[in-house]
Amino acid sequence: MNMSEERTEVASLGEFGLIDHLTRNNETRQASTILSIGDDAAVIDQFGKQTVISSDMLIEGVHFDLMYTPLKHLGYKSVVVNLSDICAMNATPTHITLNLGISNRFSVEALDEFYEGVYAACNFYNVDLIGGDTVSSQRGLIISITAIGEITPDKFVTRSGAKSKDLLCVSGDLGGAYLGLQLLEREKKIFLEHPEIKPDLEGRAYVTGRLLKPEARIDIVEWLAENDIVPTSMMDISDGLSSEILHICKQSNVGCVLYEDKIPFHDETKEVAYKFDTDPTACALSGGEDYELLFTIKQDDYDKLRMQEKISVIGYMTEPAEGKYLITRKGNKHELTAQGWTAFQ
């Protein structure tokens, strides 16, 4: 076969299809590799104790827009999205490495601002920045971070352990980051067309904050440990609730029932959604970047968390043959479809 004659567009496979394709022949040689590609993070055994490792890349113009993203916030968020993956394994983040590609557009002062945010996140999450690489880029800012965490042996939680009848839970509230993005994109458009008009973000601190300064839910990981709850599966919500639930269903081989009226929203999220003539549920299902934790627990653990305000039970898992459904407020049953990554392209 002449490889040069074939050309398959990356877009035809989609993000997850591409990763599956590229890693289909990946082999494990090290006995210490407990969990490899395919979850929020990998797990390696370090002489009986376990280390959790996750890596993310953020590219200017693709993942962030410096027109409305302060560099300090970007530094903070770049760390947080990686720590969130470590939390999603039920582990505690401990270290990061940071690789930066920078074009000559960026001054040292600009990089200082970015690092201020990085250090603020390291400080808040008690994490050490231990290395990395700083190189020139031909265009824009490129950020690549690897986060490392620790966990008691075999206490890590993957996406594949959910069982039928387990309860489906989510931390915090959803949809805010997506609406924050819509709001900032709208103000950017107005500003570009009418530079004299001041951005109107009055009373929108919550949703813009959700986008610009998300947090990793280490508090949830700690609360679960304190209350002796080990989730049966867990992941963080970076793409959108429906896409993430479908990941758990696929990797755990279960079905699910999700109740629309149980999905948690902040009041400001609902308000902004209505102003945008959008359904908050759609924002939660298909918007991304909320960085909340989505997890399943055994029914027996329900009593331990039902009084907890930080966690909402939003549905339950079923046998795989029962399918994956959303029950609307009006009681209608809709099949849950993945709209996460490609929905808003």
Add this chain to the structure above:
Amino acid sequence: MNMSEERTEVASLGEFGLIDHLTRNNETRQASTILSIGDDAAVIDQFGKQTVISSDMLIEGVHFDLMYTPLKHLGYKSVVVNLSDICAMNATPTHITLNLGISNRFSVEALDEFYEGVYAACNFYNVDLIGGDTVSSQRGLIISITAIGEITPDKFVTRSGAKSKDLLCVSGDLGGAYLGLQLLEREKKIFLEHPEIKPDLEGRAYVTGRLLKPEARIDIVEWLAENDIVPTSMMDISDGLSSEILHICKQSNVGCVLYEDKIPFHDETKEVAYKFDTDPTACALSGGEDYELLFTIKQDDYDKLRMQEKISVIGYMTEPAEGKYLITRKGNKHELTAQGWTAFQ
């Protein structure tokens, strides 16, 4: 102070100045952080055993030119340059994570070729690819790899342990990768101006191979262990011999004497250097990407390695006040200056 009014160009600090600047306030919070930013890799303690971590970023148009770099070689080399950093700590690489930014110029077949090289390196070095991120880039290919390795507690070797009278050693031979780059750049230029002329790389497999398919010297790490030699300092040669020696001198607070006639060259390297009307010594001192190991040993260890062909003793360390010198073939004494990173920009 109004930060927005200040603008310091990154170029004014240089690569190492920039890193020093950005990390000047970096704090260590985790008791497990044994060694942080400033060496080839970081070291973290994992419950009594130690893990070595290193991270590198490669950007198309800055670090590689796809016009003469086959994607499979690029995949292989991307892994190798990271494993080389782990070897430079005297550790054994075990795992990598790989983040890729790809523009729509790249087809799935092209990525397959890249991954073939990544897997070939994983296979050769017995390393597991355990995770990463694949994202869109607006332009070109961006590669960010984190390598993880293991080492017996406190056996890692930094750049800061060299002592006066220690012998300065280097593995393999030097200058080849730089000349391979000159050769490929020349052929590219000829091809762009005269597409009908075929590239003339006859008899140049060694120097082009040094650039396109370098190896990490894990064999040297193993040989040192087998022969009970623990280097007092070590790093890999990615920038150029003089720049790397000066790193060791600075971080170890020692001076040095380097003998030009002891610097090891491959015959083809010398031949190509003369064809280019260049001094092979200059290529070794200031060219980069040889990925050999530079290390210092105690004089007592000399007998163990003097019969070893893979390692050359090229000089010795002195008291800091004695300065850093190169003794030429003719016996002249020149001060050693850093020309690594900026020499060929």
